[in-house]
Amino acid sequence: MVELFATEQLKKLAPRYRTFIEKELYPLEIALVNIPFREAGPILQQKRELAKKQKLWAPFLPKKEGGAGLTLTEFGQISELMGTTPFGHYVFNCNAPDIGNIELMHRHASASLKKKYLLPLVQGKIRSCFSMTEPGSAGSNPVALETTAIREGDQYVINGLKWFTTAADGASFAIVMAVTNASASPYERASMILVPTDTAGFNIIRNIPIMGEAGEGYMSHAEIEYNNCRVPVSNLIGEEGSGFVLAQERLGPGRIHHCMRWIGICERAFELMCERARTRNMGDGTMLGDKQTIQNWIAESRAEINAARYMVLHTAHRIDQEGAKAARPDISAIKFFVADVLMKVLDRSIQAHGALGITDDTLLSFWYRHERGARIYDGPDEVHKSSLARSILKNKKA
Numbered sequence: 001m002v003e004l005f006a007t008e009q010l011k012k013l014a015p016r017y018r019t020f021i022e023k024e025l026y027p028l029e030i031a032l033v034n035i036p037f038r039e040a041g042p043i044l045q046q047k048r049e050l051a052k053k054q055k056l057w058a059p060f061l062p063k064k065e066g067g068a069g070l071t072l073t074e075f076g077q078i079s080e081l082m083g084t085t086p087f088g089h090y091v092f093n094c095n096a097p098d099i100g101n102i103e104l105m106h107r108h109a110s111a112s113l114k115k116k117y118l119l120p121l122v123q124g125k126i127r128s129c130f131s132m133t134e135p136g137s138a139g140s141n142p143v144a145l146e147t148t149a150i151r152e153g154d155q156y157v158i159n160g161l162k163w164f165t166t167a168a169d170g171a172s173f174a175i176v177m178a179v180t181n182a183s184a185s186p187y188e189r190a191s192m193i194l195v196p197t198d199t200a201g202f203n204i205i206r207n208i209p210i211m212g213e214a215g216e217g218y219m220s221h222a223e224i225e226y227n228n229c230r231v232p233v234s235n236l237i238g239e240e241g242s243g244f245v246l247a248q249e250r251l252g253p254g255r256i257h258h259c260m261r262w263i264g265i266c267e268r269a270f271e272l273m274c275e276r277a278r279t280r281n282m283g284d285g286t287m288l289g290d291k292q293t294i295q296n297w298i299a300e301s302r303a304e305i306n307a308a309r310y311m312v313l314h315t316a317h318r319i320d321q322e323g324a325k326a327a328r329p330d331i332s333a334i335k336f337f338v339a340d341v342l343m344k345v346l347d348r349s350i351q352a353h354g355a356l357g358i359t360d361d362t363l364l365s366f367w368y369r370h371e372r373g374a375r376i377y378d379g380p381d382e383v384h385k386s387s388l389a390r391s392i393l394k395n396k397k398a
């Protein structure tokens with residue numbers, strides 16, 4: 001915990017999360033990542049019930065809705081703790097994409113959508129997904145979307161092909177981004193619409209194989225065909241044409257959540273690297289940690305993780321104080337900076353472990369496979385760098 005950002009509430013809560021994670025999740029994690037989700041799910045369900053019982057469930061929610069009413073800066077620090085173990089966020093119902101959908105629906109869904117879909121999602125009775133990216137259009141340019149939702153009477157008829165819809169397999173509904181008015185200005189063409197996954201025409205084509213593994217359930221990314229998929233107009237979230245604005249709103253806090261989760265992973269990978277450096281006897285009278293290259297990796301990783309954490313918490317604090325729009329350049333900076341630190345720390349830790357580093361006997365290979373996407377989703381590095389540079393140059397002009 002960073003003292004500068006540590007509130008009284010956080011000082012009380014953080015040790016409770018740390019104890020739960022270390023006692024309930026660390027002992028199971030290697031086994032759970034190496035079995036299919038359908039087998040891991042029931043074990044994780046028991047832990048989810050325990051988290052509820054201990055009042056550790058969904059701390060990002062307001063107090064009146066059963067959460068801890070944490071600010072983004074506070075939640076970020078809890079999110080780091082959850083990130084130290086692969087199913088941490090899932091066990092406390094803070095996992096993407098559900099957390100993003102919960103925050104979005106909380107602010108913009110109608111009372112009836114909240115009752116029917118948001119409430120069971122918050123209670124952890126169902127899962128959801130977010131369906132925006134398409135194989136046929138550049139995801140890094142969200143105004144290029146091709147999927148359409150044409151209004152016919154009191155229904156939208158949705159047609160298009162989406163992919164990388166995380167956790168669609170087993171989800172009860174998708175929030176789909178689709179073009180509702182092709183002739184509107186680029187940023188007003190699309191809307192967000194809730195589609196129950198049992199709607200006729202909602203077809204999961206496949207869970208996409210990624211780095212040798214298609215996964216299943218919560219641990220998968222689906223390709224989905226929307227084929228004349230009809231939903232009531234009342235399933236619209238927010239105003240028609242507000243999809244782009246809502247996507248931006250969703251991604252501000254979302255990037256803090258991801259970055260802090262990555263810092264949690266970094267801390268774990270760092271611990272493993274240090275332990276290996278301390279205990280690996282090189283057989284020549286030295287330990288691995290006596291080698292200067294390994295010392296450099298340890299020192300550089302420590303400095304980079306610390307820098308990343310300060311940057312993210314500073315950005316979270318700015319969002320809490322001034323809103324996501326004002327913090328946009330900081331959000332871009334952390335997105336590519338922390339993803340890069342994550343890649344470097346994971347890679348160094350794997351290298352320090354030698355062959356053991358690429359086996360499934362440690363968590364390193366799981367994270368290396370599953371987190372490479374960090375530099376791509378929620379805006380690829382290049383887009384964020386360009387956006388940051390443009391905002392800097394614009395201010396120089398003024």
Ligand SMILES: Cc1cc2nc3c(=O)[nH]c(=O)nc-3n(C[C@H](O)[C@H](O)[C@H](O)COP(=O)(O)OP(=O)(O)OC[C@H]3O[C@@H](n4cnc5c(N)ncnc54)[C@H](O)[C@@H]3O)c2cc1C
Nearest residue numbers: 130131132133138139140164165166373376377378380382
């Ligand atoms: C693990 C994972 C989970 C995901 N989950 C979801 C999900 O749940 N829902 C969902 O809708 N989507 C999801 N996505 C999709 C993700 O949001 C997109 O992959 C991302 O927006 C990039 O879009 P694209 O893949 O179409 O790449 P493209 O837009 O085709 O870009 C390809 C590459 O071009 C380069 N590039 C792009 N723009 C620029 C630029 N302006 N300047 C310089 N270079 C540029 C970048 O290197 C980029 O990686 C997920 C992706 C991953 C990897």
